[in-house]
Amino acid sequence: MRKLTPTLANQTSTQSPLRKPAAHESAARQVAGSARYTDDIPVPANTAHAAVGLSHCSAGQIERMDLSEVRRAPGVIDVITVADIPGKTDIAPVFEGDPILADQAILFHGQPVFAVLADTPVHARQAATKGKLYITPVAPLLDVADALARHELVRPSHTMQSGDAKRHLSASTHQLEGSLNIGGQEHMYLEGQVALAIPEEEERMLIYSSSQHPSEVQKLVAQVLNISLNKVCVDMRRMGGGFGGKETQAAQWACLAAVLAWRNRCAVKLRLARGDDMQLTGKRHPFKNDYKVGFDNRGQLQASQIVVTGNCGCSPDLSDAIVDRAMFHADNAYYLGQSSVTGHRVRTNTVSNTAFRGFGGPQGMLAAEAIMDGIARRLQFDPLQVRKQNFYSEATGTQTHYGMLVTANRLPDIIEELERSSDYWERRAQLRRYNAHSPVIKKGLALTPVKFGISFTAKFLNQAGALVHVYTDGSIQVNHGGTEMGQGLHTKIAQIAAHEFGVGLEQIDITATRTDKVPNTSPTAASSGTDLNGKAVSNACRKITQRLAHFYAQSLQRADTEVRFADGKVCLDQHQIDFAELVQQAYLARVSLSATGFYKTPKIYYDREQACGRPFFYFAYGAAVSEVSIDTLTGEYTVDQVDIVHDVGHSLNPAIDTGQIEGAFIQGMGWLTTEDLRWDETGRLISMNMATYKIPAIGDTPPRFNTRLYQTPNSEDSIYHSKAVGEPPFMLAISVWCALKDAISSISDYRLDPQLDPPATPEKVLWAVMNIQARTQADADVREPAL
Template identity: 50%
Template sequence: MTRSPAPVAAPAHPQPAMGQPHPHESARAQVTGNASYIDDLPEVRGTLYAAPILSRIAHGHLHGVDASAALQLPGVRSVVLAADVPGDRLLAAFAHDEPVFAIDRVEYAGQVIGLVVADSVEQARRAARLVRADTTPLPAVLNVQQALAQQNYVLPPVFVRRGDAAAALARAPHRLRGQLEVGGQEHFYLEGQIAYALPQEQGQWLIHSSTQHPGEVQHWVAHALAVDNHAVRVECRRMGGGFGGKETQAGHLAVWAAVAARKVGRPVKLRLDRDDDFLITGKRHPFAYDWEVGFDDAGRIQGLKLRMAANCGFSADLSGPVADRAVFHCDNAYFLQDVEIASYRCKTNTQSHTAFRGFGGPQGVIAIETILGDIARALGRDALDVRMANLYGLGERNITHYQMPVEDNILHDLLPKLELSAQYRQRKEAISAWNARNTVLKRGIAITPVKFGISFTATLFNQAGALVHVYTDGSVQVNHGGIEMGQGLHTKVAQIVADELGVPLARVLVTASDTSKVPNASATAASAGTDLNGRAAQFAARNVRANLAAFVCGLDGCGAGEIQFQGGQVISPKAVRAWSDVVQQAYANRIQLWSDGFYRTPKIHYDKTTLTGRPFYYFAYGAACCEVALDTLTGESRVLAVDILHDVGQSINPAIDIGQIEGGFIQGMGWLTTEQLVWNEQGQLATHAPSTYKIPATGDVPARFRVALWPEANREDNVGGSKAVGEPPFMLAVAVYEALRDAVAATRADGACVHLTAPATAENLLRALGRLDTAAGREGG
């Protein structure tokens, strides 16, 4: 029976899904404990469990392994070593410089030599501790100073120059020199690294991996097992946090589990406990800096020489692009006319450091903000005024040192607005009065901006695919190559698709990321998850909508441009039909109700050898005003108040975006205040548990924590007029560091540089105050 079309009525105008603060798609399941992570998946009968065998020394020859004591324990099934890798014994990483398992030498304390496979997790871990490696120690390089002296690098140094920095320094009215060390940071994801490898029929594999990059896991596993990529399927519904730590290094777990599963012929699960996770996996790259700057009476930079040395650990991993992005962001928001930058990628006998939120950007931003803070103190000027004087401007002053024009700069408007809303000038006067009255407790305040480039610096990763399926009941399923790690990616993609099809958000479901559905997907990283996957899903939905519009046009004799999809209805000049009715009629008439979508970021290009071009599609901007208190007797500090004004373009989901800004800021605050990594003289990581490594807790959140969104759409044609939000807010926390230096400076009136090693722990603050002379332990710089 054919249903007659409803008479034409005035179109309804329901609220679109985009732009609204919809709850995270998994929020209810997560708070009720019904959201499944890999360790929650039902295990196949016969599953075995693996535990890693770790190197106890930082560097040495590996002659062999004695596993006899481990193999005698009940439940122990096998020991897996480098000789058991059927394919390439080196991981399929970019630099091809990291073994699956240690082969003939160990390169850091915590390197995985092999695995023990047993009937239970406890049996495997107990047995792994009994395995003894026969090693001969070798000298270890444990910090960048040693690496620089020995010219020990994982990749060649990179140099970027513009103008004549030496001549500019020579003619500048004022000059300063300085050094800085910034420590690394542990990712501390709530869900640790985990993989579950299941052999399938006919030489195929299913890998459940907590990864930001399923396509790379697929490639790495296939490479190690000596099979084609199509024989390996990788699936991930969600992660319990990643922050970059699961971009490459989740691949290690997957390869280890798969190699073990192949040897024993059974499914193998490998989940690192927290201590082993700390010891095995890489961190944010620690950096050390030397700089010389020339400037005028207003604090404008005339010339700059900057050397950045990144502690990369024992292998390259992602150190090349991380160090490149530090070079790209060492200008932050400021024009550098005559500049000379040297970037060294130092090899040390520590964990191979890897991606972390900001991906080298924070290490670049903190360098220039430190320099500007010192310039302001040397001149006796307000630091915000000095920062404003150096902002990118118009004409020749809007070209970065890597030759990209800054065409969308909003900081000349954003910073003054934050200055007024945060009452910066009045509070600065009040703080000066406080500091004059108080000799022990000092306060400091600072405003720092952020200009952060959005796109993968490796241009080939700026592409994405998606599938949109419309079922005959009108429900919609979406699959894309991105990974949900708590950041709300699936929620935003569902909102985008719902609006493209004009259906309620509740009718759209985003499913697990799966290499058998969307192949060759890029990592969910670089803040580009929504930009890439959201646009691909939008294009897929648009294709389905076009099919349905053409079908309705055929029914009603109108043009495709006259068809509207909104509020769960399909509206033509002649009839208003329910969405589900149109879908059913279209299916009955053999109209395609599914489609793929593909997107590649436009405009971007750059020369990897010279680091020049346009590596970013656009910039995201923001600024933070931070006030701190410092106890000059103990070094204890506290963040008292934070005001943030941040640019997310036209927000797809304001609630999620504000949450990302808050979380990014607090995580950045942890990097710069409490999260100190310490390696001892033997190269062993001493801070490898929550008892010794301190991330911010709820009590560290400032009492005043205000976040506002900049009210302007992205000037580039990005999905929904939005801007990326994952990484840029992290660098707003540099305001905490600068406010602490302001508080230290309040203890003296000489205008000298404040040398404060980051993180600004109590000990490092006391050293900055001149109350401690020696370091306790060795940090990663």
């Protein structure tokens, strides 16, 4: 049978849902409150509830513990410590260092030391407070600089190098150096960490977990219980948000629930209270970035030395790959010249930091944008001129500091379109005139680009599987390895399946992600959910359409290469048949109506020893213009207007893509402006609720917010030549940070570049204003000698 390519024919269908703004598959249920999350699953009658007992110091050795009052507390059924774990006690995702419960050493304030099972959640949480822990404390390591000086690393440092940066730096016409201390970020998903473990017959365990990585939960539960993976099934229908916080750190709570369920032969539910969730789970990594660059009179970079240092917390978690990605993106959109980029991964006595939207990329990009601003102030150029001067191009260079060529660069077109549509240059002139006559309120404007690599940097994760069933009434069930956390993955997958079969969306049902349907799945992360799983689903669908096409063509005694699936029918020349009718006939003729699909991303590799390769399948591009107003007396500010043009390739669903872009921008704006994580001097997190941690609210949304999709088909063979849209737009919010700096710099007539470490809270803005005012006055005093 010759290979059939029905998709190409299907693209002529007027009824295909592909590339149309289909509503999110759960939207109506979410608005009505009927969408079922893990906490909403009906539980068995004998379900008990778990809670954890916490340490109250940040570092030390457990000498002994007295849990007698815990065991005597009302409703308590069982109490466990690390000694009661039947299998492996380290539940680290990659490199060891994450004990399921504290094992002698206390690594951070609030670390779980024991777990308690009781008849109600209230009884469990009350009992967990009654444990007496006898700990010999030691001074915690909390400062990144101290950790680096003491060489406290969770993983070895790594350097990517291109040319001789040191020699070219000293020979450059101008030099610039600086540093940034970048804050972390709380995931603040609407649905907290929750798991339900149900023991079944024959030593099986069913786990419901709010996890971005069900296969990892399956593996760790099996290891903790000391049973084989085929005895554990993990089910995940939807999350109420994840953003990376449930990629690895959902596993601990599922494992604890599973151990208690195994011991007591009853269903066990463990749901963290919001305050505990914020205290016990990792954040976006805080970073310290240092840079030295050399450039010429045009502002062209000639040499760059960049050092990024990630605060990993108490264990490796995913920090090795996160700091790698910060290093990969330390150039953002710019050719660094002769360059070296070094990444350190330091250990501190705080909760182990973890994945967050952008996975280290945003922290790396801030170094590049700080460099562009610094060059512009030094040479008295508009920052956009300097940025455009340094874009990857044939004139500057097209090879990154890790050896990957930048091809099909969309940024010049995107920037040109955005300059025009946002009236950048006219507004720049207006702002300069406004600031010259406004002593208190200053306005700022910035246009910043994004170049973000798409793929997991761990090559083996770039694979996906799918399972597709066609039933005899023509309805279709699809299961794949991706997880739905609100981003619309299931909606796009349904559109792909409907398009492949030429039917309406109403005939497609996407079922819960389950490890007994599609095994060995990768996490839904790295913006690759649709890229990977969409291709796997398409592969499975095409196997079935090829069988159906061959069967139909045979019945007509024709060749099968011209069979089309469109508008609910299957067509060949002047012949056509309803899809459901053909499916019924095929079933009676014993044609298989089920198929698995598989996909692995091509072309990618990275040689870590040589620090060279192609870690990304392609780049997604975008740019944003942000305008702000600051009050120089108080530091308060507003974001007045945002204009975005973002590269989505050939969009599968423009409505969902637009929502992802705008949501990512606001979340990125929160990271850079209001979301201020605070610890006290002992290492205890004190910003652990919504009263002490400020995420953007509706009032923070820019009153003028314009988003345009840049739709040019991906030059690589991604799913229907679309591009990933989950993480890249997060970094568009860097334009807000740069606009705040622009407004502050206007105090010095744009001669001085302010130091503004994110998050740029009003207090920090005010301090930066005062600093620039003082420096400006000092410069004036030098230029105007005393009489």
